[in-house]
Amino acid sequence: MFSNVKFLQKLTKRHPGKPQQFEQVRQAENASETIDRGAADVPVNNISGTVGRYRDFDGEFRSRNRGGEARFQHILAAMRSGTSLPPVSLYQIKDDYFILDGHHRVAAARALGRDTINARIVELLPAKKSLENQLYLEKITFRDNAGLLKSIQLTELDQYHHLELQIKQHQTWLAEEKLIDVSYKQAAQDWYQTIYLPLVTLISRSGLVDNFPGRTTDDLYLYISTHQWNSSKPRQYGIGIDKLIPRDMEAFRKKMAELKKHEYPDMKQDITFFILLNVDGRQERRIIDKLMQLEPVRELHSVHGSIDFIVKVVLSRDLLSSDAELISRFTHGNVRMLKGVISTQTLIPGLSRYKDDPCP
Template identity: 30%
Template sequence: MARDTGFPRADAENDFLRARRGQVLSRLAAWLRREPDDVNIMLPFDEVVAALGRAGERRLGLQVIRLDSIVGSVDRTRDFDRRFRPTSIRVRERWQRLALAQRRGESVPPIEVYRIGELHFVQDGHHRVSVAHALGQETIEAYVTQVRTRISADGIRYRGDLIVKDHRRLFLERVPLTGQARASVLVTDPADYAHLGEHVEAWGFRLMQDEGEFCDRAAVARRWYTEEYEPVVRMLRQADLVGRRTETEAYLWVAGERYRLIRTHRWDDEVIAAVRERGRRPQ
């Protein structure tokens, strides 16, 4: 929280020093806890949009937004950390001018942000956000532009999460699931999305060979989920073969074991029994 000695210029200088000290201590704490390297790094807007897939945008105008919803930047990711504390002294002069202006009660213009889901990314006003945090504010005025993306931003916390999102976006382009099917097919290892995409495409090829008719990607995705994925997941749950993995990860594991052990693409009680007896149960 901001401290007031009655001397605005000195207080503004102390605000900056306190913010810098907080940033250094935060880095040290993350290192001691062996947290990921990106835990204190703000999210880069362009990388988030690339991972999620841009679908359009629209201006929403002036709004009041929560400071804790601002998690990234368009072009200043090196100057401030995830909580917009300065990462060096090179921003000090401008930062202290803004802090002094706010302490004197002077008017400060709204910032400009992009909104993706519930997250905000600063286009203009990084120093104003940093000062607002340092002074203990909870909200700030902003001109908001909403960016629509092909997949949801839910679950994004750190930069490393973008890898999973990017692979999921590519998987859903290959296997365009919708509704509940789209929400329920989840893996934690990004590479598994590529393996699953290949698996579904191979399943669709066998389907078309068997029926002698062409199916587009949407039809293959829909039929794979209802005719293959859902019945198998039910069998896995009944056989207690899911373990601590997601249902999709259990499905991928047992599908691979099925063919490795008994060279078949069918599903029945015999297959489950063979996998359970000869395979390693997923944990």
């Protein structure tokens, strides 16, 4: 499920000086089947082209004709004053939108720094066979079947059925809990709010996605949730995740429902270990200086006996990482490579007690 994928580049690129041509993109994507999406707020930055009028407007949808400036200024003033204006009309092809009617309103929204604009949307589905299009069609099919307003962005084919399974399991649980029939869409809405969003929030706050180039937070949601709730195979990642994310999906839902958003737990935890070093005595001072420059090194002790130094290290790791891998990477990348280090040995404490700790 989690192999590397190289994404295809977009077939057409945006040009800051001129809008994309709708017909050109439509033909490139072989997009003809239409769906009326109704009215919705559309990100202004996703409006990239025009239907049949690309010579009349620049890349910001400002009119190239003198007569258009007065119209633009009039609409700009109306928007500033809060006057209600009718929605613009857009064609959609994947994540790009093309103006059928409302160029001046879009230009004014851009000029005012608005993030979104209300629009009536007709989507044309891409039929050109490509990985990008297959992923897109799977994405919107799942979203529409579930009745969700926002899409979930996965980067591998044939993975949305895992999310559908979670929703169906949640649908069964809700029906038994409430003793009423619950539709798939009703279950999907509740799953999105009480299971999906809390776990995605944990993942986003952890910065975990930075460790997986080309992946999305939703990819990590799928990976973590399926391994935690739907897999019976032994876990290959770090210990401790069961305390944060119970093995039962509904137990996780209940746990998160009892917390406010700012009380959500952290997906990172500290790991403490010790490195025992033997070094060349002629390099001792330089090695000490180098080690003490490393932020994770908290203590360094010179000792007499079969070893020369004991170094205490505290690393922060996410709950998908292996302790052994993280310790090995730090030791080999920061300690073993120092000139004068003869040998190293790592120790991970088991039970730790401190004198000031209360007795269990």
